[in-house]
Amino acid sequence: MNTRRSLSILAAGLAAAGLQAPALGGFVTVPVQPAGSQALLPINPKINLDTPTETQNRANTLGTVTGANIGAALPAGTILKASRTAPIVVNGVTVGTLHDRVWCLGSGSTCNATNTYTLGLRVQLNTNVWNPSGQSFEVNDLFRAIRASVAAEVAYYRGVVNPLPTSAPAIPPFPATTPSPGSDPNTASAYKDLEVVGRTLQGLFEPSGSAQYAAKTTNNAWINFRADVNKADPDINPPWSYNSEWSPWLLVRQVCPSGYNATPQALKARLWQGGEEGQTPQAILTSAYVCN
Known part of the structure; x- marks a missing residue:
């Protein structure tokens, strides 16, 4: 899929969902x-889904x-408040x-009167065996609690260490491993890039048997980020897709x-393994910072 066609599909998805980008x-x-239900907002959904050349457009x-x-990736005037x-x-x-982490707009150590806060989550997974399958844990969706009554702005940061090229689609000279x-x-x-986002508490294959990018039940108190994370992913196929710990x-x-709230609040983050490669579906609820 070329870049122009990919962006056209993204634009159509945004329009259908009534969203701006x-x-x-x-x-x-x-x-x-x-x-009711909502279409997920496409950010960088997978190309050639469920085929050996499944990939994303870098x-x-x-x-x-x-x-x-x-x-440094955050806007000027953003300061770190908690980590x-x-x-x-x-x-x-x-x-x-x-x-x-929590950042805000401000200077020195003081947030300014706009009360603009950015909450950030990142996970790093290992290869520890956690159930009788012998497989490593995979995260497909990361959720965090947000303010339900106001708009949310979302973004993601890929990192800079040995990054994948930004040509598209993912073909050599991408790395062989x-x-x-x-x-x-x-x-x-x-x-692996951020695929889709939504204001929902339902992730991949929730409810069971739903399509990979199916509409989800609305829950404005949560934001859902879908991104595959697995240090030993069963479906990697370089140079098309890679492990992403x-x-x-x-x-x-x-x-x-x-x-x-400077004290992380219980049950305000959810990590979901949806069974993309036949793993046992598993949710992990844990603490996270919240916006007051």
């Missing part, structure tokens, strides 16, 4: 959605922010690490009239 890169607005920069590190890491545990096994992504969460590379940085920006 910039022409190149930057944050994408996801307004409050009506009750030339598609919709929703991306770029810079030497995650801090934490936490183990990701399922069945008593640590399968990875969650990185959770998965590159080394780096170990610093500020700069490490994700080798890191998710991108997944960012949501909103006006938070009372700032943010």
Whole structure:
């Protein structure tokens, strides 16, 4: 699929969902959605879905922010307010690490009167076996709680360490094997892009048997980011697709009239393995910072 055709499909998807997006890169607005169900907003959905040449168009920069590190990728005047890491545990096994951050518009250490906050999540997974299948854990969707009554702006950061080329579609001279992504969460590379977003708490194949990009039940109190994360992915096929032990940085920006809660709140982030390659579906609910 060429770049022009890919962007045309994205534009059609945006129009159908009643959503707005910039022409190149930057944050994408996801307004409050009506009750019922909603089409997911396409950011960089998979091409040649469920075939050996399944891939993503790296030339598609919709929703991306770029810079030497995650801090530099955010708009000027953005300051870091909170940062934490936490183990990701399922069945008593640590399968990875969650990185959770809060930024705001301001200067020095003081947020300004706009009360504009950006919440960021990133996960890094390992190859630990967590159930009798012997497989590593995969995350297909990452959800976080947001303010339900106002618009949200979303973006993602791919990282800069040994990045994949930005030609499209994904064909040689892409690497023959998965590159080394780096170990610093500020700069490490994700080798799978953000596919779709939505204001919903339903992920891949929820409900069971639904199509991969099916409409989802609206839940304006949550934002859903779909991006494959797996350090030992069963369906990799270089030079078309790769292991991605890191998710991108997944960012949501909103006006938070009372700032943010400096204490991570229980059950405000959800990681979902939807069984894309036949794995056992599994949800992990964990704590996260929230916008007040």
